[in-house]
Amino acid sequence: MEPEKISEGRVVAFIDIGTNSVRLLLVRINPNGSYQPLTKQKETVRLGDKEFIDRILQPKAMERAVIVCKKFMELARAYRAEEVIAVATSATRDASNKVQLLEMLKTEANLEVCTISGAEEARLIYLGVSSGLRLGYSKALFIDIGGGSTEISVGDQSQCYFLYSLNLGSIRLTNMFLPDETGPVSEEQYEQIKAYIRRKTTDITKDLSKYRVGCAIGSSGTIENLAKIAFVYLHKTSHESFEKLGYEDLKEIVRAMCALPLEERRKFPGINAQRADIIIAGAAIIETFMEEMELSEIRVSKRGLREGLLVDYISKSEFSYMITQMSVRKRSIMQLGLTCNFDEEHAHTVTRLTLELFDSIQALGIYEFREGERELLEYGSTLHDIGTFLSYDTHQSHAYHLIRESTLPGFQPEEIEIIANLAYFHRKNTPKKRHPNIAELNKDAVKSIRVLSALLRIAECLDRSHNGIISHVRFYIVSTDSLVLEIHAQRECQLEIWEVEKQKKYFKKMFGYNLQSKVLIEQDAGVPLVLEGNSELEELPGVEMSSKN
Template identity: 30%
Template sequence: MNKPVAVMDLGTNTFHLLIAEGKGADYKEILHLQDAVKLGEGGINKGLIQPAAFERGIIAMQNFAAHIAANGAEKVKAIATSALRGAANGQDFINEVKAKANINIEIINGDEEAAYIYKGVKAADCLTDKNSLIVDIGGGSVEFIICNQDEIKWKQSFEIGAARLMDMFHKNDPIPPESITALQLYLQDRLTPFFAAAKNYTIAHIIGSSGVFESYAGIIEINKGKLFDLKKTPYYLFEKDQLLTLIESIILSSHQQRLGNKAIIPVRVDMIVTASILTRFIIEKLDINKIAMSTNSLKEGIMADLLG
C-alpha cells in the first residue's frame, strides 16, 4: 500500500495542508486543513513579512508537521507563492520553518504556479476541447491561463492579488466610487499583456479556480435557502446576471454586512471587495457569458503531479 502524500500551499492569506493517498488525479483525501495565516498582512506591498505574520506562519507550519507525522505521510511538498516570492525576509522564514518544523519550502515562480493550477483544474474534469480561461485570484498574485483539456495555450501570473489591491485601493469602507475607478484604471494598465493575448483566442468560458469563486457560489446557494457543501460541489456553473448582481452588492457592502455573511470565510471578508472588482472587470472586458467555479487549484495540481 502506498504511503499518504502531504502537499502544502503556502499562500499570501491562507496556508493549506492536503494529505491524500491513491493514484494521479483519482486520489482519496485524508485531511485538508486551512489556516488563515495572513502572511502578507501589513507588509504585502512593502516586500516584508511583518513579525506577527511571521510568527503565525511558523506556528501553522509546526502544526502541519504534527499532522503529517500523525498520518504517516512520507512524500512531502511545501510550495510558497507570491508573499514569500516577494519578501526580503522570505529566506529567513524558510530557514526557520526548516529548523522548527523540519519542512523544506520550495518557492515557485508565477509561471510554475499557473502550470500547477492548470493541472489541478484539469484533474477535476472541468475542461473541454473548447478554450477556457482559468482565473485564480490569490492574495498576492493572479494567474490567467488560456487552455483546453489538452494543453495550455497561454499563461501569465500578475502580482495584483486581492491583498495587494486592498492595501492600495480599499482604504475606506464601503469602498468609494473614486477608489473603484482608480483600481479599474490600474487593472487596465497592468493587464495589458493579458488582454492582448485574449484577443488571439475564442474563449468559451471562464473558470474561477477556488478562492473568491467559492464564496460567490456559497452566497448564491445559501440565498436560495439551500445547503452548500464545497466538498460536494467540485464544479459550479453561474448564471452571469445573477453573479454580476451579487458582485455589485459585495462591492457596495460594508464590512459589517460582509462579516455577517456565513458564506464568506473570515480571511476573505475584506479582500472579497477588491477581488470582486477584478472579477467583474475581467467578465465585462472579455464579454464572456459562461462562468464557472472549480474547487481545484494549486494544491490539487501538485497532488496530482506527486501521485503520478
Template identity: 35%
Template sequence: MPNDALRVAAIDLGTNSFHMVIIEESPEKGIVEIDRVKDMICIGRGSISTKMLDEESMQSGVAALKNFLVLASQHGVTRDNILAFATSAIREAKNQHEFLRRVREETGLKVKVISGMEEAEFIYYGVRNAVKLRATNDLLFDIGGGSVEFVIANQEGVKLLESRKIGVARMLERFVTVDPVSEREITLLEQFFSAEMVSSVEAAKRLKVKRAIASSGTAENIARMIHSMHGRESEGSLNSSSFTRSEFERLYRTMIPLNSAERRKMSGLDEKRVDLIVPGLILVNILFRMFGFEEVVVSDSSLREGMVLHYLQHHSSSRPSSEEEIDIRRESVYELGFRCNWNQRHSMQVARISLQLFDTLAAEHGVDEHYRELLEYAALLHNIGTFISISSHHKHSQYIIQNGGLRGFSPSEIEIIANVARYHRKSPPSEKHPGYLALKPKHRHAVDVLSGILRIANGLERGHRRNVERVEMVEKNGVLVLRLSTQFEPEIEIWAADQLKSLLENVLEKPIAFCRA
C-alpha cells in the same frame, strides 16, 4: 501502508491561507488523498502595500506549519517527502528571508519561493488531474490572494501561462474602503481588472477558447453559494460541477449590495472570505464579460495537488511524464476499483460484454454515444459495493461511486454511473427512488437502457469463467436474438441472462433470446 506506497505532503503558503494535502501513491491504487488541512493565516495582511510581513502573521504562520508537520508525521510522511512552496505575498515581501529563516530554524522546513509562472504551471498540473481537458483549448484561472494565474491548455499541453497581480487580498487592500463596496470602487476594480487581463483575453480569442475552468477557494465559495440559492446541497466535492453566467449574475446582484454582516449570513460562504469575496465576485463578473464565457467549470485540484503530481513524476516510476496525455476518467475509475479490492478480471469481462451489447443493439436503443463510456465505467465498478457487504452490494456500489472522488466527471455523469451500477441487480429503476428521480428525463431513459444492458452482461459472466467472447444480435420474427460466441457450452450464462433480461425487454419493447453462435 503497503511497502510499495509513497506518501507525500504538499504545503502551499498562500497570501490568504496555508494549505496542506497528504496523498498516498501506489502502483495499483494510484493517487489517494489521505488528509487535507487549511489555516486562514492571511500572511499577506497589510503586506501588499508595505511589502513587509507583519510580526503577528509570521508567528501565526510558523505555528500553523508546526501543526502541519505533526499531522504529516502522524500520517507516516517522512521529512524528505514534504514539499513547501510560497507564493505571491511571501514572494514580494522585503522581509521574506526573515520569515523563511524562522520557519527553517523552528520547524526544519525548507520553503521554496516560486515565481508566478511556476505557480501557473503547477496549477495546470493540478487541474488537468481533476477536470478532463478537451481537444479544444480551455482557459484555466486560479484566483489567489495576491495573484491570479491564467493558463490556456488542451489535452495535449499548455499554450499559455500568465500570472497577474490582481489577487483578491491585494485588490481588497488597494481599492475597497467602504462596506458595502461603493459604485466608484466597483468601477475602479473593473477598470483595473480589464487592463490587467487584456493579453489573456487576446490570447483566448486567438486560440479560440470556449470553456473556462476555475480553481480556488473563491471559485468554490461562489459555486457553493449558487448551489445554496438553488436549494442544492453541496457539502462534498464540487469538482467538475459548473455555474452559468445567468446563475452567477443572480448571485452577483444579491451579494454586492450587502455589507459584511449581511454577507456573513450567506450559506456557502466561508466566514473568513466575507470581505475577500467582494473583489472576487467583481473579478469573475469581468471574466464572464471580457472572455464571453457562458459557463465556468470548477476544479477542486490546483497548486498543491500540482506540486504533488510534479514531484511524483520525478520520484515514482508508475506516473506518466508531464507531457504524456492522462486519461483521468479511466485512471480514476481503476483507482477506485483497486481501493475497494475489486475483482478486476470479472469486472473487465462484464464491461467488455456490455460495450458489445451497446454496439450491437444501437439501432434498437438509440442512446447517444456519449453514454457508452459511462456504461463501461458503471460495468467496471458495478460490484465494488461487495467491499462493504455482499448483501445489497448494488446499493453500496451506488454510494461508493457517488462519494468515491472520481475525477474528470461532471456531477451528473457520476450520478448516471452510480445509478446504472445500482440497478445491475434486484429492483429495476423506479421514480420511487430519490436518486433516480433526481435525474433529468433523458438521463433516466439512458439509465434504463444501460442498466438493462449491464444486467444481461453480468448474467453472461455468471460463472466468472470469461466464456463469452463475442455477442451479436439478429432479429427473427420480432425477437432480438443475441448470438454468443463462446469457448464452452454457455448453459450457465444463458440461464443467468434469461433471469435478468426483463428490464431491457421492457425498455426496448421487444423479447430477447439467447443462442450459441
C-alpha cells in the same frame, strides 16, 4: 521533487503556502496507482498582510504561517507521511525577507519549502483544475485569484497553451486601495480599483483574445465565496454546490456589499467573515476580467494548486499513464475501482462482453440508443462489483452508494445516477419504474438504466465463474421475433448458459425479442464445437461440427 518508485503504497503530503491561506492535502497513493485523499485542511494566515507596499513579510504574519505549518507537519506525521512537498507562492516570492521565512519554516516546522514562480504556479493550478474537468480538445480559460497574484492559463485536457501570473490579488489590492477601510466602499473607490486592474491587464487580454475558448473556469477561495454569496443572497438557497458565477449576479452582490461598513459586511448572506475585508478587491479583479474578456459567466472549481501538486507528482511516477493516457472520466472510474480493490480482470471481461452486446444490438438496428449511452454502460460495467469489498451478499447496493457518494470528476449528476443504478441492477432486482432508486429520475435516464442493465445482466452472467472463458459474443436475427445470442467459449460453460437463461424474460421485455443461445466451443485443434438450442447443455438436440475460418 522527483518521487521514488511507488511500490508498497505511501502517504504524501502536499502543502501550498499562499498569501492568504495555507492549505494541506494528505494522500495515500496505493501500489495499484489509485489514491485516496486522507484529509484536506485550510487555515487563513494572511502571510501577505501589509507586505505589498514595502515588500517585507511582517513578523506576526510569518509567525502565523509557521504555527500552521507546524500543525500540518504534525498531522502529516500522524498519518505517517513519507514525503512532504511544500511550495510558497506570491507573498513569499515577492518578499525581500523571504529567506528569513524559509529558515523559520525549516528550523521550527522542519519543513523544506520551494518558492515557485508565477508561471509555475499557473501551470500547477491548470493541472489541478483541469484534472477534474471533461474538456477533451476544447480550450478553457483558467482564472485563479489569490491574495497576492492572479494566475491565468489557457488549456485543453492534455495541453496548456498559455501561462501568466499578474501581480493582482485580493490582499495586494486591499493594501493599495482600501488599507484601513472599515466603512462602506464608495462607487468611486471601487471604480478606481477596476481602472488600475484594467491598465494592468491590457496586454494579457490582447494575448488571450487569440485563443478560442469554450468556457472560463475560476478557482480560489475568493471566486468560491463570491459564487456562494450569489446563491445565498440572490437565490435564497443554501445549496452546497456553487457551480457557476454569473456576471450580472456578481455586479449585484458587489454593489450590495460595497454599501455596507466592514462589520455589517461580515454578516452578509453566504460570506466567509474572514474574507469580508478583502473580498471587494477580489471581486473587482474577476469583474474587470469578465468585462474585458466578455464573459457572461464563469464555472467554479474547488480544485487548485495543491491538487496540481498531486497530479504533477503522479505524472512523474510509474503511474504516469493514468494522467497521460486516460481521459478524466476513465481515470475517475479506474480510481474508484482501484480504491475499492475491485477484481480488475472480471470487471474488464464483463465490460468487454457488455460492449460487444451493445454494438451488436446497435448494428442490427433493433433499438436506437441515445448518444453517450455506450460510454455510461462501459463505466457501469467496470464498477458493477465494487461493493464486494464491503459485503458480497448486498454488493450491488454498496456499489450504488459508493458510486453516488464519490465525486467522480468529469461527470454530471445524472450520469453518476445512471452509472450507480447500472451497478445496482446488474443482479437480483430489475429496474421497475417505481423503484425508489429511479423514481425521481427523468424519463430518459430511467429508460437508459432499464435498457442498458438488460445487457449488463447478460454480460455478468457470461463471466459467472470469473474465469474469462467467453471470448466473444454477438446477436443475430433468426426471425421477426427471435434473436440468437452466439457465444464463443474456450471450454464448456454450462454455469454461464444457465445464468443467461434467467435473463431472457427481462431481455424480451426491453427489446421485444425472444432470445436463443448458441455456443461455439473453440477446440485446441482449431475446430469449434457448435452447440445449439436452449441453455441446458445435456438436452441440446444436436451437435454440429464446422470449420473455423
